[in-house]
Amino acid sequence: MKTALANSWASFWDARNAREKTLITWGGVVLGVAIAYSVLWAPAQAGRAQLRETLPQMQRKLAAMTAQSDEARKLALAAQGVAPTGIALKNALAASLTDHGLSAAQVEVAGNAVEIQLKNASFPTWTMWVDDVRKQFKVQVSEAHITALKTDGQVDLNASLQPAASAGASR
Numbered sequence: 173m174k175t176a177l178a179n180s181w182a183s184f185w186d187a188r189n190a191r192e193k194t195l196i197t198w199g200g201v202v203l204g205v206a207i208a209y210s211v212l213w214a215p216a217q218a219g220r221a222q223l224r225e226t227l228p229q230m231q232r233k234l235a236a237m238t239a240q241s242d243e244a245r246k247l248a249l250a251a252q253g254v255a256p257t258g259i260a261l262k263n264a265l266a267a268s269l270t271d272h273g274l275s276a277a278q279v280e281v282a283g284n285a286v287e288i289q290l291k292n293a294s295f296p297t298w299t300m301w302v303d304d305v306r307k308q309f310k311v312q313v314s315e316a317h318i319t320a321l322k323t324d325g326q327v328d329l330n331a332s333l334q335p336a337a338s339a340g341a342s343r
């Protein structure tokens with residue numbers, strides 16, 4: 173196949189006179205330059221022009237996103253100091269109890285506090301839960317009545333949690 177193509181080209185080329193060979197050679201060079209320009213140079217130049225136009229807009233967007241990110245970070249830090257109260261605290265504590273496997277709890281709002289009643293609960297799980305909500309929701313146990321059951325580590329408890337008085341009280 174390769175030799176057939178080489179033979180065809182050689183017979184075509186040999187059949188041409190010097191002037192035709194010169195014209196074909198220069199035509200090939202011009203065609204090669206035109207193809208190189210249209211495939212390589214023109215798209216690169218158009219891309220550079222487009223980047224030159226869109227770069228300032230992209231920089232403005234980046235600056236706006238950076239400012240929004242900084243504001244979100246500040247708001248997140250500010251929100252950490254705000255403890256939920258009332259129904260929001262009740263709902264947050266109920267969801268947290270379920271997440272920690274203490275789903276049989278009765279949770280009720282009583283004034284500024286939230287009353288929690290658990291029957292046959294794991295005491296270690298309950299203490300870990302109290303520590304988590306103390307840090308997460310800025311609450312403190314204001315009152316607790318705990319009765320040990322015959323099974324080791326199991327308790328019945330009534331506890332009252334309320335928003336911590338200050339940030340120092342939640343440590």
